Amino acid sequence: MEVQVSSPELVSAHRVLRCVQCGKCTAGCPVSTNSVLNVRGLLNEILLQPSLAFNSEESELWQCTTCMTCSSRCPKGIKPLDVIIQVRSQLIESGRIQPTMRDALESTFLHGNPWGKPREKRNDWAADLKVREADPKAKLDLVYYVGCTVAYDPRLQKLARAMVKVLEKAGVAFGILGIEESCCGNEVRRMGEEGLFEELKENNLKLFQERGARQLMTTSPHCFNVFKNEYSPFEGDVRHYTQVIWELIQEERLSFSKELGWRVTYHDPCFLGKQNDIFEEPRGILGKIPGLEFAELDRNREMFANP
Ligand code: SF4
Numbered sequence: 001m002e003v004q005v006s007s008p009e010l011v012s013a014h015r016v017l018r019c020v021q022c023g024k025c026t027a028g029c030p031v032s033t034n035s036v037l038n039v040r041g042l043l044n045e046i047l048l049q050p051s052l053a054f055n056s057e058e059s060e061l062w063q064c065t066t067c068m069t070c071s072s073r074c075p076k077g078i079k080p081l082d083v084i085i086q087v088r089s090q091l092i093e094s095g096r097i098q099p100t101m102r103d104a105l106e107s108t109f110l111h112g113n114p115w116g117k118p119r120e121k122r123n124d125w126a127a128d129l130k131v132r133e134a135d136p137k138a139k140l141d142l143v144y145y146v147g148c149t150v151a152y153d154p155r156l157q158k159l160a161r162a163m164v165k166v167l168e169k170a171g172v173a174f175g176i177l178g179i180e181e182s183c184c185g186n187e188v189r190r191m192g193e194e195g196l197f198e199e200l201k202e203n204n205l206k207l208f209q210e211r212g213a214r215q216l217m218t219t220s221p222h223c224f225n226v227f228k229n230e231y232s233p234f235e236g237d238v239r240h241y242t243q244v245i246w247e248l249i250q251e252e253r254l255s256f257s258k259e260l261g262w263r264v265t266y267h268d269p270c271f272l273g274k275q276n277d278i279f280e281e282p283r284g285i286l287g288k289i290p291g292l293e294f295a296e297l298d299r300n301r302e303m304f305a306n307p
């Protein structure tokens, strides 16, 4: 389905008139290397044409990974990613989107996760562990927000189980939200579904309040990003698990004894590194593991995409 999007609205909302067509956005975009999305070209079309037509199901705008490289590199302070999200929201409104996206959004609305899994199974990863549920009366150091993918994907459930082991080993008093935990909405918002995002946010804020969750720890950089930056009026503290582990090491509550004898590298997640400036904690942890040889990638930290 073809959707017409008005250009003047985008120009004024995102200060597109400042664009000097330098192409830094396109040069840094990891998707543009496959020639499917040209960010500079998009802004040029917005400037030159009164309205643009997008195919709501097949538009190249759906290729954007929301990594934010374009916005962080623009010398004129334009945020092309925000332009893309605004256009996406109009494509979503048309109701004609790819079935995979429709299913993920519908499942998030119905079950609180994008994977089509029942809410009652959200806590299965911890079935044989004695993990307490967060309760306002308990004096907890933190509440562990597990996240949809880690809670349901069997390959990642072991990550949550390992996290429990680490926190217990360090003597951290923590709880989880159990089957009441719902999607954080980071991706929902970036797909352009602002209405569903607001609903998730409202419900999650209510749950955090009810459970006394003022110190949140997340597994995913995406959940971390949205709780930290887009959950106003949440006034609690949000940390990524790499920050928590690094703190525990520095407080000498956690140490490593086993020699691994591995050569490893580290990929900076967009939502942790370039979007939230957390570069050193994960590297600090790796540096403390005996027998680990760390090799930095050529394009590290905020330079993960095209230089
Ligand atoms: S980096 Fe900024 S100024 Fe340069 S082309 Fe992209 S949007 Fe325009």
Ligand code: SF4
Pocket (backbone or CB within 6 Å): 025, 028, 029, 030, 031, 032, 037, 039, 063, 064, 065, 066, 067, 068, 069, 070, 071, 080, 081, 084
């Ligand atoms: S956010 Fe990343 S993937 Fe999306 S247009 Fe910008 S640079 Fe490309």
